[in-house]
Amino acid sequence: MARTQTLFEEPIVGIVGGLHYENADAQAVEPEIQRLRAVQPQLIALSPHDSEAGARQAFRDAFPDIYQDVLVGEPIQFSATLADNAPVK
Numbered sequence: 636m637a638r639t640q641t642l643f644e645e646p647i648v649g650i651v652g653g654l655h656y657e658n659a660d661a662q663a664v665e666p667e668i669q670r671l672r673a674v675q676p677q678l679i680a681l682s683p684h685d686s687e688a689g690a691r692q693a694f695r696d697a698f699p700d701i702y703q704d705v706l707v708g709e710p711i712q713f714s715a716t717l718a719d720n721a722p723v724k
Contacts, residue, residue: 636674649678649713652705656681656690664690668697678713680705 639647650671656664671679679698681691682705695702703711 636670647674647676649676649680651678651680651711652682652685654681654686656686659687660689661693661696664693668693672697677701678703678711680711682706 636647636650654667676698678701679694680703681694683691684705691704705711
Protein backbone atom coordinates (compact mmCIF):
# COMPACT_ATOMS: atom_id res chain seq x y z
CA MET A 636 0.00 0.00 0.00
CA ALA A 637 2.77 2.42 0.83
CA ARG A 638 4.33 1.99 -2.62
CA THR A 639 0.98 2.43 -4.35
CA GLN A 640 0.28 5.58 -2.37
CA THR A 641 3.62 7.07 -3.43
CA LEU A 642 3.01 6.28 -7.11
CA PHE A 643 -0.62 7.32 -7.51
CA GLU A 644 -2.70 10.23 -6.29
CA GLU A 645 -5.95 8.25 -6.43
CA PRO A 646 -7.13 6.58 -3.24
CA ILE A 647 -6.76 2.85 -2.75
CA VAL A 648 -10.26 1.47 -3.21
CA GLY A 649 -9.63 -2.24 -2.84
CA ILE A 650 -7.20 -4.91 -1.78
CA VAL A 651 -7.65 -8.23 -3.59
CA GLY A 652 -5.65 -11.40 -2.95
CA GLY A 653 -1.92 -11.86 -2.81
CA LEU A 654 -1.66 -10.99 0.88
CA HIS A 655 -0.08 -14.32 1.83
CA TYR A 656 -1.14 -14.72 5.44
CA GLU A 657 0.05 -18.32 5.68
CA ASN A 658 0.48 -19.44 9.29
CA ALA A 659 -1.25 -16.25 10.48
CA ASP A 660 -4.08 -15.97 12.96
CA ALA A 661 -6.30 -13.05 13.97
CA GLN A 662 -3.71 -11.61 16.34
CA ALA A 663 -0.98 -11.71 13.70
CA VAL A 664 -3.03 -9.76 11.15
CA GLU A 665 -4.40 -7.13 13.55
CA PRO A 666 -1.72 -4.54 12.62
CA GLU A 667 -2.60 -5.02 8.93
CA ILE A 668 -6.29 -4.60 9.71
CA GLN A 669 -5.53 -1.31 11.46
CA ARG A 670 -3.50 -0.09 8.46
CA LEU A 671 -6.36 -0.95 6.13
CA ARG A 672 -8.89 0.83 8.33
CA ALA A 673 -6.87 4.02 7.89
CA VAL A 674 -7.12 3.68 4.09
CA GLN A 675 -10.88 3.02 4.21
CA PRO A 676 -11.06 0.65 1.24
CA GLN A 677 -14.36 -0.28 -0.39
CA LEU A 678 -13.33 -3.90 -0.99
CA ILE A 679 -11.11 -6.44 0.74
CA ALA A 680 -10.84 -9.95 -0.68
CA LEU A 681 -8.52 -12.69 0.58
CA SER A 682 -7.88 -16.11 -0.91
CA PRO A 683 -7.74 -19.44 0.90
CA HIS A 684 -4.92 -20.23 -1.53
CA ASP A 685 -2.45 -18.12 0.45
CA SER A 686 -4.17 -17.02 3.67
CA GLU A 687 -5.12 -19.16 6.66
CA ALA A 688 -8.73 -19.48 7.79
CA GLY A 689 -8.05 -17.53 11.01
CA ALA A 690 -6.59 -14.59 9.10
CA ARG A 691 -9.49 -14.55 6.63
CA GLN A 692 -12.00 -14.67 9.48
CA ALA A 693 -10.29 -11.74 11.20
CA PHE A 694 -10.65 -9.64 8.03
CA ARG A 695 -14.24 -10.83 7.59
CA ASP A 696 -15.03 -9.76 11.17
CA ALA A 697 -13.22 -6.42 10.86
CA PHE A 698 -14.78 -5.50 7.51
CA PRO A 699 -18.14 -7.31 7.36
CA ASP A 700 -19.68 -5.02 4.75
CA ILE A 701 -16.80 -5.04 2.26
CA TYR A 702 -15.03 -8.40 2.75
CA GLN A 703 -15.19 -11.19 0.16
CA ASP A 704 -13.44 -14.52 -0.18
CA VAL A 705 -11.58 -15.00 -3.45
CA LEU A 706 -12.86 -18.29 -4.86
CA VAL A 707 -12.14 -19.91 -8.21
CA GLY A 708 -14.89 -19.18 -10.70
CA GLU A 709 -16.69 -16.69 -8.43
CA PRO A 710 -16.90 -13.02 -9.41
CA ILE A 711 -15.61 -10.32 -7.11
CA GLN A 712 -18.37 -7.76 -6.64
CA PHE A 713 -17.57 -4.06 -6.39
CA SER A 714 -20.01 -1.54 -4.98
CA ALA A 715 -21.96 0.43 -7.56
CA THR A 716 -20.70 3.60 -5.89
CA LEU A 717 -17.10 2.63 -6.50
CA ALA A 718 -17.12 3.93 -10.06
CA ASP A 719 -18.77 7.16 -8.93
CA ASN A 720 -16.28 7.90 -6.15
CA ALA A 721 -12.87 6.93 -7.44
CA PRO A 722 -11.25 5.84 -10.69
CA VAL A 723 -10.02 2.25 -10.68
CA LYS A 724 -6.58 1.76 -12.19
